[in-house]
Structure formats: structure tokens, C-alpha cells
Amino acid sequence: MTTAAIEVVDLAYSYPDGTEALRGVSFSVAEGEAVGLVGPNGAGKSTITWLLSGFLTPARGRAVIEGREVRKATLAEVRRRLGVIFQNPDDQLFMPTLFDDVAFGLLNLGGDSADVEPRVVAALRRVGLESERNRFAGHLSAGQKRLAALAAVLVVGPEVLVLDEPTSDLDPRARRRFIEQTAALSQARLIASHDLEMILDLCPRVLLLDQGRVVADGPSVEILADASLIEPHGLEVPYSLRRDHKHRFRLHGTPHEAEHRKWEG
Amino acid sequence: MTIHSARLLDQLGYGETPIHRLDPRAKTLATLGFILIVVSFPKYDVAPLIPLALYPLAFMILGQIPPGVILKRTLAVSPFAVLVGIFNPLFDTEPMVRIAGLSISGGWVSFASILVRFVLTISAALALVATTSFPRICQGLDALKVPRAFIVQMLFLYRYLFVLVEEALRLRRARDLRRFGRRRGLRPRVAASLIGVLFLRTYERAERVYLAMCARGFDGHVRLARRLRFGWRDAAFVTGTVAACLILRLVPVVHWLGRWGESWL
Amino acid sequence: MHMADALLSPTVGGGFIAASGGLLAYSAWRLGREPDKRRVPLMGVLGAFVFAVMMINFTIPGTGSSGHLVGGMLLAILLGPYAAFLVIASVLVVQSLFFLDGGILALGTNIFNMGVWPCFFGLLIYRAIAGRQSRAWRLWLAAVVSVVVSLELGAVGVVLQTLLSHRTDLPFGRFLALMAGIHLPIALVEGVITATVVQYVRALRPGAVGIGERGMQAAANGAVGGDRLVPVLISFLGLAILTGGVFAQFASSHPDGLEWSLAQTQKGGTDPNAPPVPSWERVQNRLALMPNYDFPRGANEPTPAATETQSPRGPWPEVRVGTSLAGIVGAVLTLAVVCVLAGALYWIRPHRKASL
Numbered sequence: 001m002t003t004a005a006i007e008v009v010d011l012a013y014s015y016p017d018g019t020e021a022l023r024g025v026s027f028s029v030a031e032g033e034a035v036g037l038v039g040p041n042g043a044g045k046s047t048i049t050w051l052l053s054g055f056l057t058p059a060r061g062r063a064v065i066e067g068r069e070v071r072k073a074t075l076a077e078v079r080r081r082l083g084v085i086f087q088n089p090d091d092q093l094f095m096p097t098l099f100d101d102v103a104f105g106l107l108n109l110g111g112d113s114a115d116v117e118p119r120v121v122a123a124l125r126r127v128g129l130e131s132e133r134n135r136f137a138g139h140l141s142a143g144q145k146r147l148a149a150l151a152a153v154l155v156v157g158p159e160v161l162v163l164d165e166p167t168s169d170l171d172p173r174a175r176r177r178f179i180e181q182t183a184a185l186s187q188a189r190l191i192a193s194h195d196l197e198m199i200l201d202l203c204p205r206v207l208l209l210d211q212g213r214v215v216a217d218g219p220s221v222e223i224l225a226d227a228s229l230i231e232p233h234g235l236e237v238p239y240s241l242r243r244d245h246k247h248r249f250r251l252h253g254t255p256h257e258a259e260h261r262k263w264e265g
Numbered sequence: 266m267t268i269h270s271a272r273l274l275d276q277l278g279y280g281e282t283p284i285h286r287l288d289p290r291a292k293t294l295a296t297l298g299f300i301l302i303v304v305s306f307p308k309y310d311v312a313p314l315i316p317l318a319l320y321p322l323a324f325m326i327l328g329q330i331p332p333g334v335i336l337k338r339t340l341a342v343s344p345f346a347v348l349v350g351i352f353n354p355l356f357d358t359e360p361m362v363r364i365a366g367l368s369i370s371g372g373w374v375s376f377a378s379i380l381v382r383f384v385l386t387i388s389a390a391l392a393l394v395a396t397t398s399f400p401r402i403c404q405g406l407d408a409l410k411v412p413r414a415f416i417v418q419m420l421f422l423y424r425y426l427f428v429l430v431e432e433a434l435r436l437r438r439a440r441d442l443r444r445f446g447r448r449r450g451l452r453p454r455v456a457a458s459l460i461g462v463l464f465l466r467t468y469e470r471a472e473r474v475y476l477a478m479c480a481r482g483f484d485g486h487v488r489l490a491r492r493l494r495f496g497w498r499d500a501a502f503v504t505g506t507v508a509a510c511l512i513l514r515l516v517p518v519v520h521w522l523g524r525w526g527e528s529w530l
Numbered sequence: 531m532h533m534a535d536a537l538l539s540p541t542v543g544g545g546f547i548a549a550s551g552g553l554l555a556y557s558a559w560r561l562g563r564e565p566d567k568r569r570v571p572l573m574g575v576l577g578a579f580v581f582a583v584m585m586i587n588f589t590i591p592g593t594g595s596s597g598h599l600v601g602g603m604l605l606a607i608l609l610g611p612y613a614a615f616l617v618i619a620s621v622l623v624v625q626s627l628f629f630l631d632g633g634i635l636a637l638g639t640n641i642f643n644m645g646v647w648p649c650f651f652g653l654l655i656y657r658a659i660a661g662r663q664s665r666a667w668r669l670w671l672a673a674v675v676s677v678v679v680s681l682e683l684g685a686v687g688v689v690l691q692t693l694l695s696h697r698t699d700l701p702f703g704r705f706l707a708l709m710a711g712i713h714l715p716i717a718l719v720e721g722v723i724t725a726t727v728v729q730y731v732r733a734l735r736p737g738a739v740g741i742g743e744r745g746m747q748a749a750a751n752g753a754v755g756g757d758r759l760v761p762v763l764i765s766f767l768g769l770a771i772l773t774g775g776v777f778a779q780f781a782s783s784h785p786d787g788l789e790w791s792l793a794q795t796q797k798g799g800t801d802p803n804a805p806p807v808p809s810w811e812r813v814q815n816r817l818a819l820m821p822n823y824d825f826p827r828g829a830n831e832p833t834p835a836a837t838e839t840q841s842p843r844g845p846w847p848e849v850r851v852g853t854s855l856a857g858i859v860g861a862v863l864t865l866a867v868v869c870v871l872a873g874a875l876y877w878i879r880p881h882r883k884a885s886l
Contacts, residue, residue, distance in 0.1 A: 053480055076482070084480045090428055091473040094571065096400030096420050103490040108482035113490055120490075136279070136400065138427055152481065268585070271628040283880060300635045305540040308697055312861035318868055326875040342630045346536055349698060356699040372699060379536050379697060386535035390634050394627045402627070412558035419620045421574020426581055426624065433582035459586050460723065461730040467579040474571040485567045522867070523860020530859070 003067040004028040005160045005188030006052065010061035012212075013047055021047040023212040024061065029160075029188050036199035036220060037192040039209035040234030045192040046087075048209075049164050052190075053084050066159050080109070083158035083187070087165045089145035093137035098129065098148055101137060105156040123155035124148075127181055143174020150181060160188045167195045196224060196238040208233060268430050270338065274391070275427075277330060278398035284328035289397050289405030291499035295320075295506040296393045302510040303385050309361065309374045312519045314381045317510060321385065324392030335391045339384055350379035399423050408493050417487045425470070433463055531681075531688055531713070532625070532640050535633030539695035546691065547638030553646065554619055557612040569613060576605060577617045581624070602648040603677045604724045607656060608731070611649040618645040643687035652680035669729060674721030681717040685709040 006029040013022045022044045029035050037045050050056040052063050054075045063070040066081045086092050095101040102120045103111075111119075124130045127147040132140065140148060146166060153161070166182070167175045179201055182189065193199055199206055199220060206223050208216040210233040216223050223229060225241040278285075284292075299320050306314055325335060357372030393402075400420060407416045436459055475483075512518070535543070561569070580601050605614040619641045625631040632640045659672035689706045692698055 053476075055476055055479075079480055079482060082480075084477075086473065086477055086480075088473065090425075091470065092477045094421065094424055094474050094478065096403070096424065100490055104478075104483075104488075105481040107488040107490060108484060113492065116490060136275075136398070138424065139276075139279075156481070268581075274628055297634065300535055300633070301540050301544065304535055304538050304543060304635065304697075312858075312864060315861060315864045316868060319871055322868070322872045323875055326872060327879050329879065338630055346534055349534075349537060349692070349700070352701075353699045356701065375697070375699070382697075383534060383536035386633050386635070387630060390535075390627065390630070393634075399624075399627065412555050414558040414561055415554055415616055415620065417570060418573050418577065418616050419623060421571060422577035422617075422620050422624060425575050425578040429575070429578040429582040430585055433585040437586055458726075458730075460583055461727050463582055463586070464579065464727060464731060467575050467582070468572070471568075471572040471575040474575065475568055478571065479567070483567065485565050485570075487570060519860040519864045521860075522863045523858070526859040526863045 003031075004064075005031050005033070005066060006190060007064040008048070008052075008061070009064075011048070011051060011058050011063055012060035013051060013056055013058050020212055022051070022058075025209070025212070025214050026061075027207055027214060027217055029190055031159075031188055032186055033205065034182075034189040034191065034203045036203035036206035037190055037209060038194070038196065038199060038206055038224075038235060039215075042211075043209040043233075044212045045209055046164060047212075049084065049162050049192060052162055053082060054078055080156065081159045083153035083156070083161045085146075085149055085153060085161070085163040085166055087168065089142070089149045090137075092149040092152065093140075093145060096136065097134050098124065098137055098140070099133040101148060102152045102155050105152060109156060119155055123151040126154070127151045128177075141174070142169045143171065143177060146170065146174070146178055147181060150178075154185075158187060161185065161190070163189065163191045163193075165193055165195075166191065167193065167198050196235070197240060200224065200238060200240065208235075210234070268427070268434075272427065273334065274338075274394055275399065277334065277395040278401075280329065280396065282328050282396070284324060284396045287396075287502055288493055288495050288499035289401045290408055290493065290495065291503045292393055292397055293402060293405050293409075295503045296389050298503075298507045299389050299510055300386050302507075302514050303382055303389075305514065306378070306382070309371060309378060311374060311377045311381055312523070313513065313517065314378070314385060316513050316518065317385055318388075320506060320510070321388035321392045324396055325388075328392065328396040330392065330395045334395065335388050338391060339387050342387065343380075343383065346379060346383040350376045350383075353379070404489070404491070404493055407489065413487075416489075429463075429467060429470075432466065433459075436463060531643060531684055531709075532622075532632030533636040533643075533688060533691060535635045537692050537695060537697050538633070538636055538639065539697060540635075542691055542695045543635040543638060545638070546642050547635065550619070550638045550641040550645070553615065554641070557615045560612045561616070569609075573609065573613055573617050574620075576609070577620050577624075580605070580617075580621045601724075602644055603652050603656070603673070603680055603720070604727055606649045606653045607673075607724070607728055611653055614653075615645050615649040618649065639687070639691045643684040643691075647680040647683040647687075648676070651683065652676040655679055666729065670722070670725040673725035673728060674718060677721035677724055678714065678717040681713045681720070682710055685713045 006027075008028065009026050011022055011025045012020075014020045025044070025048065027035075037048065039045055047056070051058055052065065052070065054070045054072075057072075065078050068074050068078055068081070070078050093101045095104055099120055102123050103116050106116045106119060107113075121130060121133065124133055127150055129144060129147055129151060132144065132148075137145065137148065163182070167178060170178060175195075175198070179198055182191075183202055189202070191199065191203060203220055205218065206216075206220040207214055208223060208230065215233060216229060221241065224235075224238055227237050230237065299317070303314065303317060321335070324330070325332060353376040354370060354372035357375060358370045360368040361371035361374050362369040397405075400423070403416050403419050403423075407413065440455070440459060583601055602614070602618050605617050608614070609617065622632065622637060622640050622644065626634060626637055626640070653676065656672045656676035659675060660669050686706065686709070689702065689709055692700060692705070693702055
């Protein structure tokens with residue numbers, strides 16, 4: 001059996017104040033597979049991210065990245081193979097220029113200034129930010145920052161990616177660009193998000209998480225279209241999957257209802 | 266100086282003129298040399314300082330800095346110099362110059378000298394910042410063997426300066442809105458609680474940045490990419506500037522000019 | 531409290547750059563001896579925090595951001611002396627460059643006035659009063675006292691540096707009283723705020739105060755050279771004052787060595803045996819029939835040479851411009867030349883289309 005990119009077995013974690021964030025979660029993500037991670041706030045999505053990157057130590061169970069268990073001893077190795085895109089790109093772009101941010105990971109791996117430069121430029125070119133290489137990170141737009149963070153993470157060549165709310169704060173165009181970039185990647189991807197339309201766009205498979213447990217694990221369309229399954233867990237069916245235009249009922253009685261009916265034909 | 270003007274100054278530093286492209290070491294050393302020479306003039310020298318205005322002027326013109334930028338800021342901070350210098354005429358009343366029967370005390374002469382020095386040193390500093398982005402200045406200082414820990418500190422400060430200031434302004438505005446236009450300024454107790462909140466957010470941000478750094482392989486050592494190249498232009502700039510200033514300092518050019526002019530009258 | 535370059539002499543300015551630079555290097559070295567990964571982003575972000583705090587201005591009349599450095603003592607308490615010193619220094623650099631609070635040469639004096647006192651003296655005082663317990667009143671007293679002492683010492687520093695530079699005529703006593711007086715209420719308020727924040731932070735996040743306390747404990751135990759620091763500091767201070775004082779004294783009552791030789795030159799203009807540059811002599815002779823000093827044109831004027839030698843400003847009048855019509859004319863002509871040159875620069879400047 002080929003090694004899964006991500007293998008999580010009975011992972012559990014409780015915060016110092018006693019809250020049980022995860023109560024035994026198991027799943028796996030295959031090489032190159034894109035899996036969505038959805039659920040209400042507090043479900044444990046971010047906790048999984050921290051556990052996978054080794055910032056938290058599980059109370060029980062284990063997380064395995066590319067065949068290596070995530071432990072204090074293996075942190076360096078794991079982090080070389082795992083790229084994490086955090087929720088706030090300002091936290092990830094901490095160097096004076098974009099070039100420096102992307103070069104950061106490479107230099108930490110022991111790269112020499114000489115062969116770092118072409119790789120940095122290539123990574124920036126892939127996300128379309130080559131011309132901004134000398135820009136101060138703080139001067140970029142939200143969309144550019146997200147792409148920059150992506151480049152900074154991709155440049156060291158990770159095999160697995162975990163993304164935490166990657167499309168929040170993005171305007172439609174930036175969001176579209178980001179989705180396209182992510183879709184073109186070949187790494188295994190675990191994407192935690194509230195943006196269900198994006199999940200549908202990018203992930204054939206989705207994990208529904210609530211109260212620290214995996215409630216459902218299967219094809220995205222099947223799960224997300226099932227109102228009776230997802231609504232008790234704080235989600236609602238994305239508009240693109242609705243066959244009966246339920247949202248018209250929200251407009252019911254408002255002046256907009258007539259407009260909408262006209263448009264629908 | 267408001268944060269707004271600071272931001273503008275910051276933006277200017279990222280321009281693309283030949284002055285901008287000079288090595289930051291050259292510009293920093295030249296500016297420092299300039300300032301040292303300016304303040305080395307005797308207490309009562311006024312006119313000999315005038316030709317030195319060419320240094321900041323050259324920067325402004327060749328660096329395409331809008332003159333208003335320098336003028337406004339110099340004016341804005343000048344009250345301080347006036348406030349301190351105004352005591353000179355009050356205490357030094359012995360006449361020093363006689364012009365057309367009018368007797369001017371030494372105090373006024375030294376006051377004028379202070380003002381001229383002030384304008385020169387402030388505009389030189391402004392010129393430096395407006396033609397060199399802060400990261401480049403730090404890069405130059407790093408190449409000049411300033412302790413790396415300090416350089417890194419300044420770079421991180423700069424990176425999060427505007428971010429945190431924005432946050433603070435938002436907090437303050439939110440608080441202001443709830444005070445319904447009562448007098449400006451906050452009571453110390455209120456200010457302290459805002460500061461406390463800000464501090465916690467700051468601390469948490471620092472944590473997140475730390476995690477992001479670790480996720481990209483941070484081992485305690487911040488490595489900076491790219492070397493600066495010191496070319497003949499830069500060498501010429503520094504030596505030329507310092508030489509010119511030294512000449513103006515040691516050779517009574519203005520005096521000679523005056524005598525020559527006098528001989529025509 | 532931020533010094534401006536215009537008020538400094540090169541020796542005082544340079545001396546303090548050396549002193550502050552030395553302490554900076556020492557602090558960086560000490561930090562390197564106790565590496566702590568977490569510290570790197572924290573210090574940077576806290577530096578930015580200082581600016582953010584300034585946005586939350588409280589009603590102390592007439593200070594603004596130029597009043598003093600808000601939070602210096604707080605940083606020292608939270609980060610320990612060496613880290614805090616670096617942070618304060620970095621804040622001052624950014625203040626100088628972006629906000630024009632203090633000159634570039636004056637960075638040496640400013641870092642000394644606003645960094646050294648809280649980090650290396652105020653902190654000792656704080657620790658001494660607050661002790662190991664977190665009893666509220668002790669913490670408050672410690673914070674207020676240490677802040678007041680640090681700020682007042684900083685104010686004294688400003689006065690001394692201004693005095694030693696000999697560019698102003700401010701009477702020492704009154705200036706000192708003014709500075710010390712102004713900073714007292716500021717210090718009291720800041721002390722209270724510092725205490726409040728430390729308490730707040732301690733209550734919610736005990737770990738946040740930990741880094742500083744570790745450093746403080748090390749200093750307290752005299753470990754790792756902690757007790758060697760104070761003597762080093764005192765010698766630095768002594769050196770800076772000595773340098774500034776001695777040289778400044780010399781510089782004010784006698785012209786610089788170079789200036790002196792220049793004056794000598796002009797005086798001996800017609801003497802073929804006069805040492806210096808012959809070209810100057812030639813120029814001298816070509817110009818008016820004026821020998822040594824500048825006399826105002828009026829023939830009935832008492833020769834300034836007589837009055838000037840008696841001037842309290844010293845035996846050598848500044849032979850330069852200020853003393854005569856030639857000076858004024860010179861100034862005007864120089865201005866004209868400068869304008870012409872500036873115009874020329876404007877003409878030759880690289881023409882670029884406005885980008886973006």
C-alpha cells in the first residue's frame with residue numbers, strides 16, 4: 001500500500017483549560033488528493049492544522065506526514081515536507097521584501113545566496129508576482145499577500161499542503177486567482193474553510209468536522225448537497241447545489257422578490 | 266509627525282532614480298559625514314553653512330522628491346529648535362555685528378546659526394529616507410557590520426509598524442465612537458486598558474509569526490539574502506560629498522565671495 | 531526629550547554615538563549568549579507596539595510623541611535589559627528617520643538618554659522595590675519610582691549634552707529645573723500606566739512577564755556578568771562625559787585646530803615665511819587691501835580687534851562672515867550660487883515618465 005500523504009489516526013487533543021478540541025479523529029489524504037475540511041467554528045479545524053504542523057502535541061493518537069510521524073524529534077523533517085498557509089498572511093510575510101520572504105525557507109534549509117535567487121524568482125513567477133519581488137510585503141493587496149504566502153511555502157518543495165481559510169478577505173477576482181493557483185498544484189492538499197463554493201471547486205472529497213469528531217467523509221457534492229446532514233452541524237447547502245432556489249424564500253415579501261422572479265424567467 | 270506622513274516618506278523611499286539606486290552605505294555615510302561637518306561649524310557661523318544646502322537640494326532634485334515634502338516636515342518640527350534656540354538672544358546680548366548702524370547681538374547670530382543647522386540636518390535626514398527604503402538602509406547598516414540582532418530587530422519593527430498602528434487606530438476610533446464626542450484625549454485608566462488589549466494582541470501576533478517562522482524552518486538564525494554591490498559611483502558619491510563639505514568647512518569660500526562682491530560695490 | 535542635531539557639537543554627538551553603539555553591540559552579544567527563538571519576532575513586534583501605543587494619546591499637555599519614549603520601562607520589565615535596550619534603540623532609529631523625532635547624529639544621545647536609564651538602572655530599582663512577590667502596592671511603587679528615576683535621568687542627560695555642546699546659551703540651572711519639572715508629571719502618569727499594564731499582563735498571561743524576569747534574575751544573581759555591567763556602564767558614561775566635556779571646552783574657547791591654523795594663515799598673509807598654502811595668499815592680496823581681520827567698512831568704527839579680544843567669547847573672534855558687510859554680501863552671493871547650481875541640477879535631472 002502506498003504511503004498516504006497525510007495519515008491521521010485517533011488524534012485527540014485538549015486545551016490546557018480542559019476543553020476537548022479533538023476527540024479521536026481519523027482520516028487519510030492520498031498523494032495529490034485535495035480534501036476539504038469543513039465544519040462550524042470551534043469544530044477543531046484549526047486544531048488539526050496545529051497538530052499536523054507539530055505545534056501542539058496530541059493527547060492521544062498520531063499524525064503522519066509522508067510516512068513520518070509528527071513528533072518533536074522529526075519536526076524538522078516534517079516541516080520540510082509540509083507547507084502550511086495560515087489564516088492571516090501578514091503573519092506569514094514577516095521579511096522586509098517579498099524576495100526575502102520567499103527566500104526565508106530556502107536559506108533556512110542551507111541554501112546558498114547564489115542558487116536561492118533563481119528558485120525564488122521561479123516561485124514568484126508561478127504565482128504571477130515576479131515583478132513585485134522587491135516590494136515591501138506590507139504594500140501588497142490582500143490577494144497578493146495570499147499568493148505571496150503560497151509562493152513562500154511552495155518554494156521549498158513540500159509534498160503536502162495544509163491551508164487554513166485561504167479565501168477569507170479576498171475580493172472575487174483575487175479569490176478566483178487563488179483558486180486557480182491552488183487547483184494547478186500537484187501536492188496533496190487539506191483545505192479548511194467556510195467557503196463551501198471554493199471547496200466544491202477544488203476538493204472532490206470533503207471531511208465534515210464537528211465538536212472534535214469526523215461526522216462525514218466522502219464525495220463533496222454528495223455531502224454538501226445533503227441538507228439534513230450538514231445543517232445540524234452549522235452549515236448550509238451552497239447555492240450552486242440548490243435545485244429548488246430556496247433563497248427566494250429569504251427575499252419573500254421584499255421588493256427584490258419581484259426582480260428576482262423576473263430574472264429567473 | 267503623523268503616521269500618514271511617515272507612510273508617505275516610506276513610499277518615497279521605494280522610488281527608482283539614480284539617487285535611489287546608490288548603495289545605501291554610501292548615502293548613509295555621506296549623510297552622517299555631512300551632519301558631522303555641519304555641526305562642527307563654530308557657534309556663530311551662519312553664512313558659511315549656506316553652500317552646504319546643496320547636499321540636501323541635490324538629493325531632492327535628483328531623487329525627484331517633491332519639495333513640499335521636505336519643506337512641510339522641516340517646518341513642522343522646527344518649533345522645537347526655535348524654542349530652544351530662542352534663549353540665545355535672551356542671554357547673549359553682546360553686540361557682534363553692525364550693519365548699517367544696526368547692532369545685532371551675538372545671541373541672534375547664534376540663533377540663526379542653530380536654525381540653519383537645523384534645516385540642514387533635518388533635510389539631510391529626510392533626503393536620505395526619501396531616497397532609500399528602510400529595508401535598504403538596514404541592509405547597508407548590516408554590511409557596515411552593525412550587529413545583526415539589531416538589524417533584524419529594526420526590520421521586524423518596520424514590517425509590523427504600520428500594521429499595529431492601524432490596529433491601535435481602529436481600537437481608539439471604536440472607543441471614541443462610544444464616547445459621543447466628549448473632550449479629546451483619554452483618561453489614563455482608559456488608555457491603560459486599551460494599551461493592555463493592544464499588548465495582548467501584539468503578543469499573540471508575535472506568537473503567530475513565530476509559528477509561521479518555525480513552519481518554514483526557522484532555527485533562531487535570521488538569514489538575509491542578497492549582497493549589496495559597492496560600485497565606483499557610490500565611492501565617488503561618498504568621497505565627493507565629504508570632500509566638498511570639508512572644503513566648505515575649512516576654506517572660507519563664502520567669505521572670499523563676499524569680499525569679492527564687496528570690491529564691486 | 532529627543533535631541534536635535536542642530537544643538538550638538540561633533541564631539542558630544544560622536545562621543546555618545548560611540549557610547550550607545552558600544553552598549554548596543556554589547557547587548558546584542560549578550561542576547562546571542564542566551565539564544566531564544568521566540569524573542570526575535572516578539573521584540574520586533576513590541577517595537578512596533580511602542581508606536582501603536584503613541585496613537586492612544588492621553589491628556590498630558592504639550593508633549594505629543596516628542597515628549598519622551600513611552601513604554602521604555604515597560605519593555606525593560608517585560609524583556610530584560612538587553613532585549614529592551616535593542617528594542618528601544620530600534621524605536622528611536624525609526625522615530626528619527628520616519629517621524630523626525632531627533633536627529634541622526636543625536637541618535638547616540640537619544641539612545642543613551644532613553645534606553646540606558648530604564649534598561650540598566652531603572653530595572654535594578656524596579657526589581658529592588660518589587661521583589662519577587664506580586665503584591666500590588668509594591669509593584670505600583672516599583673513601577674512609578676523606576677519610571678520617574680529613568681525619565682528624570684534622561685532629562686538630565688539632555689541638559690548635560692546641550693550644555694557640553696556649547697551651541698546654546700541656556701542657563702544650566704533653569705534649563706535643568708524646567709526639564710526635570712516637565713517630566714515629573716509625565717513620569718508619574720507613565721509609571722501608573724506601566725504598573726497597570728504589568729499587572730494586567732501578569733494576570734492574564736504569566737508567561738509574558740517571564741522572559742523579562744529570567745533576565746532580571748540573572749542580573750540579580752550577578753550571574754553571567756550581570757554585576758559586571760554596572761561598572762562597565764559607569765565607565766562608559768564617564769568616558770562620554772569626559773570626552774564631551776574636555777573637548778567641547780577646548781573647542782569653544784579656542785577655534786578648532788584647523789580653524790586656528792587658518793586664522794594664522796590669514797593673519798600672516800603678507801609674510802612670505804608664512805607656512806601655508808600660497809594660493810590663499812595670492813587670493814588674499816588680489817582682493818582688497820584688507821590685511822588680517824575683517825573690519826567693518828566704517829572708518830569711524832572702533833576696530834573690532836580691540837573689542838573682540840575682550841569679548842567673553844574668547845580671544846579669537848570667528849573671523850568668518852558674521853562680523854562684517856563682506857559677510858552679508860558673501861551670504862547673498864552664496865545663496866545666488868546655490869540657487870544657480872540647484873537650477874542646473876534640476877535641468878540635468880533624469881527625466882522619467884511618472885510610473886504607475
